[in-house]
Amino acid sequence: MTGKMGNRAALVVLVLVLAGIPASIVGYQYWLRPALADHRVVDIAALVPENGGFSPDLIRVGVGETITLRFAADDVAHGIAIGPGLDIDLGQIDPGHVGEVTLTPDSPGVYTYYCNTWCSPNHWRMRGILEVVDPTAAGAVGAPPDPIIEALIAASVDIDAKPQLAEGISPDRPNGEQKLETVEVPPGLLDPTWRLSHTPAEGLVALQAQNPEVADDVLTDVTAYLWSEPTPTVEIKELFAKNCAACHGELGAGDGPAATSTLETPVAFADVAWFRRGDIWYAKIRRGGMGTDMPNFGTLFTIEETRLLVDYLWSLSFGES
Amino acid sequence: MSENQRRPITARRVILLLVVLAVLLVPIPTFHTPHSRDVVIDASQFEYSPPRLNINRGDTVNVTLNASDVVHGFFLDGYEIDSRVEPGISQKFTFTADRSGKFRYRCSVACGPLHPFMIGELVVGPNEPVWRASALAVVAAAAVLLGARKRRMA
Ligand SMILES: [Cu+2]
Ligand SMILES: [Cu+2]
Numbered sequence: 001m002t003g004k005m006g007n008r009a010a011l012v013v014l015v016l017v018l019a020g021i022p023a024s025i026v027g028y029q030y031w032l033r034p035a036l037a038d039h040r041v042v043d044i045a046a047l048v049p050e051n052g053g054f055s056p057d058l059i060r061v062g063v064g065e066t067i068t069l070r071f072a073a074d075d076v077a078h079g080i081a082i083g084p085g086l087d088i089d090l091g092q093i094d095p096g097h098v099g100e101v102t103l104t105p106d107s108p109g110v111y112t113y114y115c116n117t118w119c120s121p122n123h124w125r126m127r128g129i130l131e132v133v134d135p136t137a138a139g140a141v142g143a144p145p146d147p148i149i150e151a152l153i154a155a156s157v158d159i160d161a162k163p164q165l166a167e168g169i170s171p172d173r174p175n176g177e178q179k180l181e182t183v184e185v186p187p188g189l190l191d192p193t194w195r196l197s198h199t200p201a202e203g204l205v206a207l208q209a210q211n212p213e214v215a216d217d218v219l220t221d222v223t224a225y226l227w228s229e230p231t232p233t234v235e236i237k238e239l240f241a242k243n244c245a246a247c248h249g250e251l252g253a254g255d256g257p258a259a260t261s262t263l264e265t266p267v268a269f270a271d272v273a274w275f276r277r278g279d280i281w282y283a284k285i286r287r288g289g290m291g292t293d294m295p296n297f298g299t300l301f302t303i304e305e306t307r308l309l310v311d312y313l314w315s316l317s318f319g320e321s
Numbered sequence: 322m323s324e325n326q327r328r329p330i331t332a333r334r335v336i337l338l339l340v341v342l343a344v345l346l347v348p349i350p351t352f353h354t355p356h357s358r359d360v361v362i363d364a365s366q367f368e369y370s371p372p373r374l375n376i377n378r379g380d381t382v383n384v385t386l387n388a389s390d391v392v393h394g395f396f397l398d399g400y401e402i403d404s405r406v407e408p409g410i411s412q413k414f415t416f417t418a419d420r421s422g423k424f425r426y427r428c429s430v431a432c433g434p435l436h437p438f439m440i441g442e443l444v445v446g447p448n449e450p451v452w453r454a455s456a457l458a459v460v461a462a463a464a465v466l467l468g469a470r471k472r473r474m475a
Contacts, residue, residue, distance in 0.1 A: 077392065077431045092405075095431045118392045118408050119432075245409030256409035257389040 039066040039102075044113075044128070046071055046078045046093070048120035054113065057128035062135050063108055069130075070100040071113075079117030079242075082130065084302040092117050105132040109144075112299040116242050121261055124243075124295045146303065148196070149283050159283045160290055163267055166201075166274030169220070173319045176225030179218050183211045189226050196278040196310075200227050227278075228314035236308045243297065244309075252316035262293035273317035278310045285309060337464050344456045355379035362386050362441075364393035364406060366433050369426065369441035376418045376445050386412040394429030397443060403429055418445045 045055050061067045071080045073093040080099050082088040090099035115126035152159065186206050188194040195203065200223050207219045241250070247262060249255040252269040259266055285306050288296030297306065358380050363370040364387065376382055386395055388406040395404040395412075399420060406412045428439035 073431075076433050076436070092430070117430075118388075120391055123391065241407060241410045245407065248409070250410050257387075258408060 037068070039068065041068045041070060043070050043072065046073050046080070046115065046126075047075050049122040049125040050120055051075060053126045054128040058131065059128070060131045060133055061105060063105060063132055066102060066104040068100055068102040069113070070098050072098045076119050077117055078115045078119050078126070080113060081116045081300075082111055082113045083300045084111070084298075084305070086111060089116070108132050108134045108137065110299070114300055118242075118246050118258075121258065123246075127299075146286065146298070148279050148303075149286065151197075152279055152283055157277075157280065159280055159287065161280075163272035164275040165271055167271075169274045170270075171224030171318055172221045173224045173228060175218075176221030176223070179222055180225060183207065183214055183219065183222055185222070185226070186210050189223075195227060196282070196307075199277050200224065200274050203227065224318040227273075228311070228318040230308075230311045230315075232312045232315050233308070236305070236312050239301070239305065240309060240312055243300075247294075252313060264289065264292040264294070266294070269313050270317040273314065278314070281310045281313055282306055333467075337460070340460050341457065344453055344460055355381065357381045357383060359383045359385070362395070363389055364395065364428065364439075365389045366391060367428070367435035367439040369395075369439065371441070373442045373444065376443065378418055378421045378445050378447065380418050381415060382418055383415050384413065386414070391432050392430050393432050393439070395426055396429040397424060397426045399424040400443075405430055418443075421445045421447065 040061075042056070042059055044059075047053060047055075059067075059069070071078075071090065071093060073095045075095060077092050077094050079092045080090040082101070086103070088101055088103075090101060093099040109132050111130040111132070113128045113130055115123060117123075119126070186209075188198075189203050189206060203223045203226065204216075204219055207223055208216070211219060240248075245256055246258040247254075247256045248266050248269070249259070254266040254268045256266075284294065286296065286298030286301075288294050288298075301309070355377070358376065360374060360382060362374075362384060374382075384395075386404055386406045388408045390408060392405065392407050395406065396402070397416075399422070400416055402414065402416060404412050404414055422445060424443045424445070426441045426443060428436055430436075432439070
């Protein structure tokens with residue numbers, strides 16, 4: 001009689017313990033911690049895109065609201081960054097670990113949280129949207145206008161025009177730097193905005209008009225120097241290494257390991273640079289390709305970062321200093 | 322008589338002991354001059370190519386590490402080397418193979434379901450334990466043979 005009751009009591013305790021542990025973990029995660037936090041905490045599971053990517057992949061937050069985002073890597077190592085312009089990079093997050101960030105956005109906008117650790121063949125599709133809405137303002141928030149792309153559209157320039165190969169043109173950039181003082185450079189070529197909407201080939205024509213007595217190869221070298229003048233920073237090289245090199249290759253030769261599986265094969269930047277406009281490269285990077293597997297980066301990078309990337313592509317094409 | 326007989330045997334034992342100690346402890350001279358070796362290691366899900374590296378002790382090894390699909394790591398036991406490689410960006414590092422033996426290298430970035438099995442092996446030769454063991458065996462055989470002959474002669 002007492003033995004039976006003891007058994008039953010033991011069973012009850014066992015069931016309580018077995019059910020209680022998971023219940024308290026779940027309760028802490030979904031009820032107690034949110035209840036104790038003085039602001040919203042969102043848990044985001046990160047999986048490779050083949051298995052669903054981020055969930056949730058859309059988060060809305062009000063202007064002035066404080067929110068904590070907790071990213072948990074559930075399968076492989078991921079890297080979490082949020083852009084554009086927020087400067088948030090949580091670095092690599094290993095499976096079983098959590099990376100978190102707390103922010104209080106002060107103006108409406110659309111941001112993207114994305115993976116920046118090459119975690120799977122479809123890694124670059126791993127993105128989620130963080131929408132900052134102003135509850136008092138009507139209408140949806142869109143991306144701010146991009147003057148460079150709008151100018152291209154207004155002039156009906158084809159961003160996807162096939163590149164013209166620059167065969168036999170291999171400028172000697174260091175020589176161009178040396179010879180710069182010996183030629184007369186028209187003001188346009190010294191203006192980054194003018195250079196952005198003109199090809200180096202057009203720049204050469206303008207230089208030739210000004211310096212009819214100077215040899216063409218010298219002018220070619222000077223042109224290459226002018227287009228690739230700013231020395232790339234460590235940050236921009238890293239941005240390229242993390243986001244572009246898998247397809248485009250370390251030096252932009254189109255020979256990255258992932259280039260074998262994209263729908264179109266990326267060209268070597270050096271092969272097409274002579275006849276390319278910087279604003280077309282800029283637009284391609286921000287908008288992406290049309291069904292070519294060139295991803296769009298306009299929702300990840302600022303306008304400034306994109307322009308620096310274009311500068312870096314010129315450096316890769318004509319040789320770094 | 323028995324005194325006289327025991328003495329040479331003791332001397333012999335001492336010599337045998339010395340030989341055994343020498344075999345165990347004397348450093349093996351390296352017969353080649355250390356030089357510099359370039360190796361390329363490709364990391365992919367879920368293996369290294371080559372899966373096994375044979376290096377002579379003392380060599381300086383210049384490693385170029387590539388990842389051909391996703392981010393991988395390279396952790397070399399015993400040499401305290403840990404590297405992370407992104408597809409498209411080769412990692413280069415150098416170490417001196419100054420410790421002989423077998424060392425595992427394994428992936429240190431969780432890269433997928435079979436990641437724990439992404440393992441390779443560095444073998445730095447000459448493989449001293451094997452050399453010493455075989456030398457010991459030769460010494461033992463010689464001792465037995467000599468002992469037997471002595472007994473027969475006596
Ligand atoms: Cu990822
Ligand atoms: Cu791996």
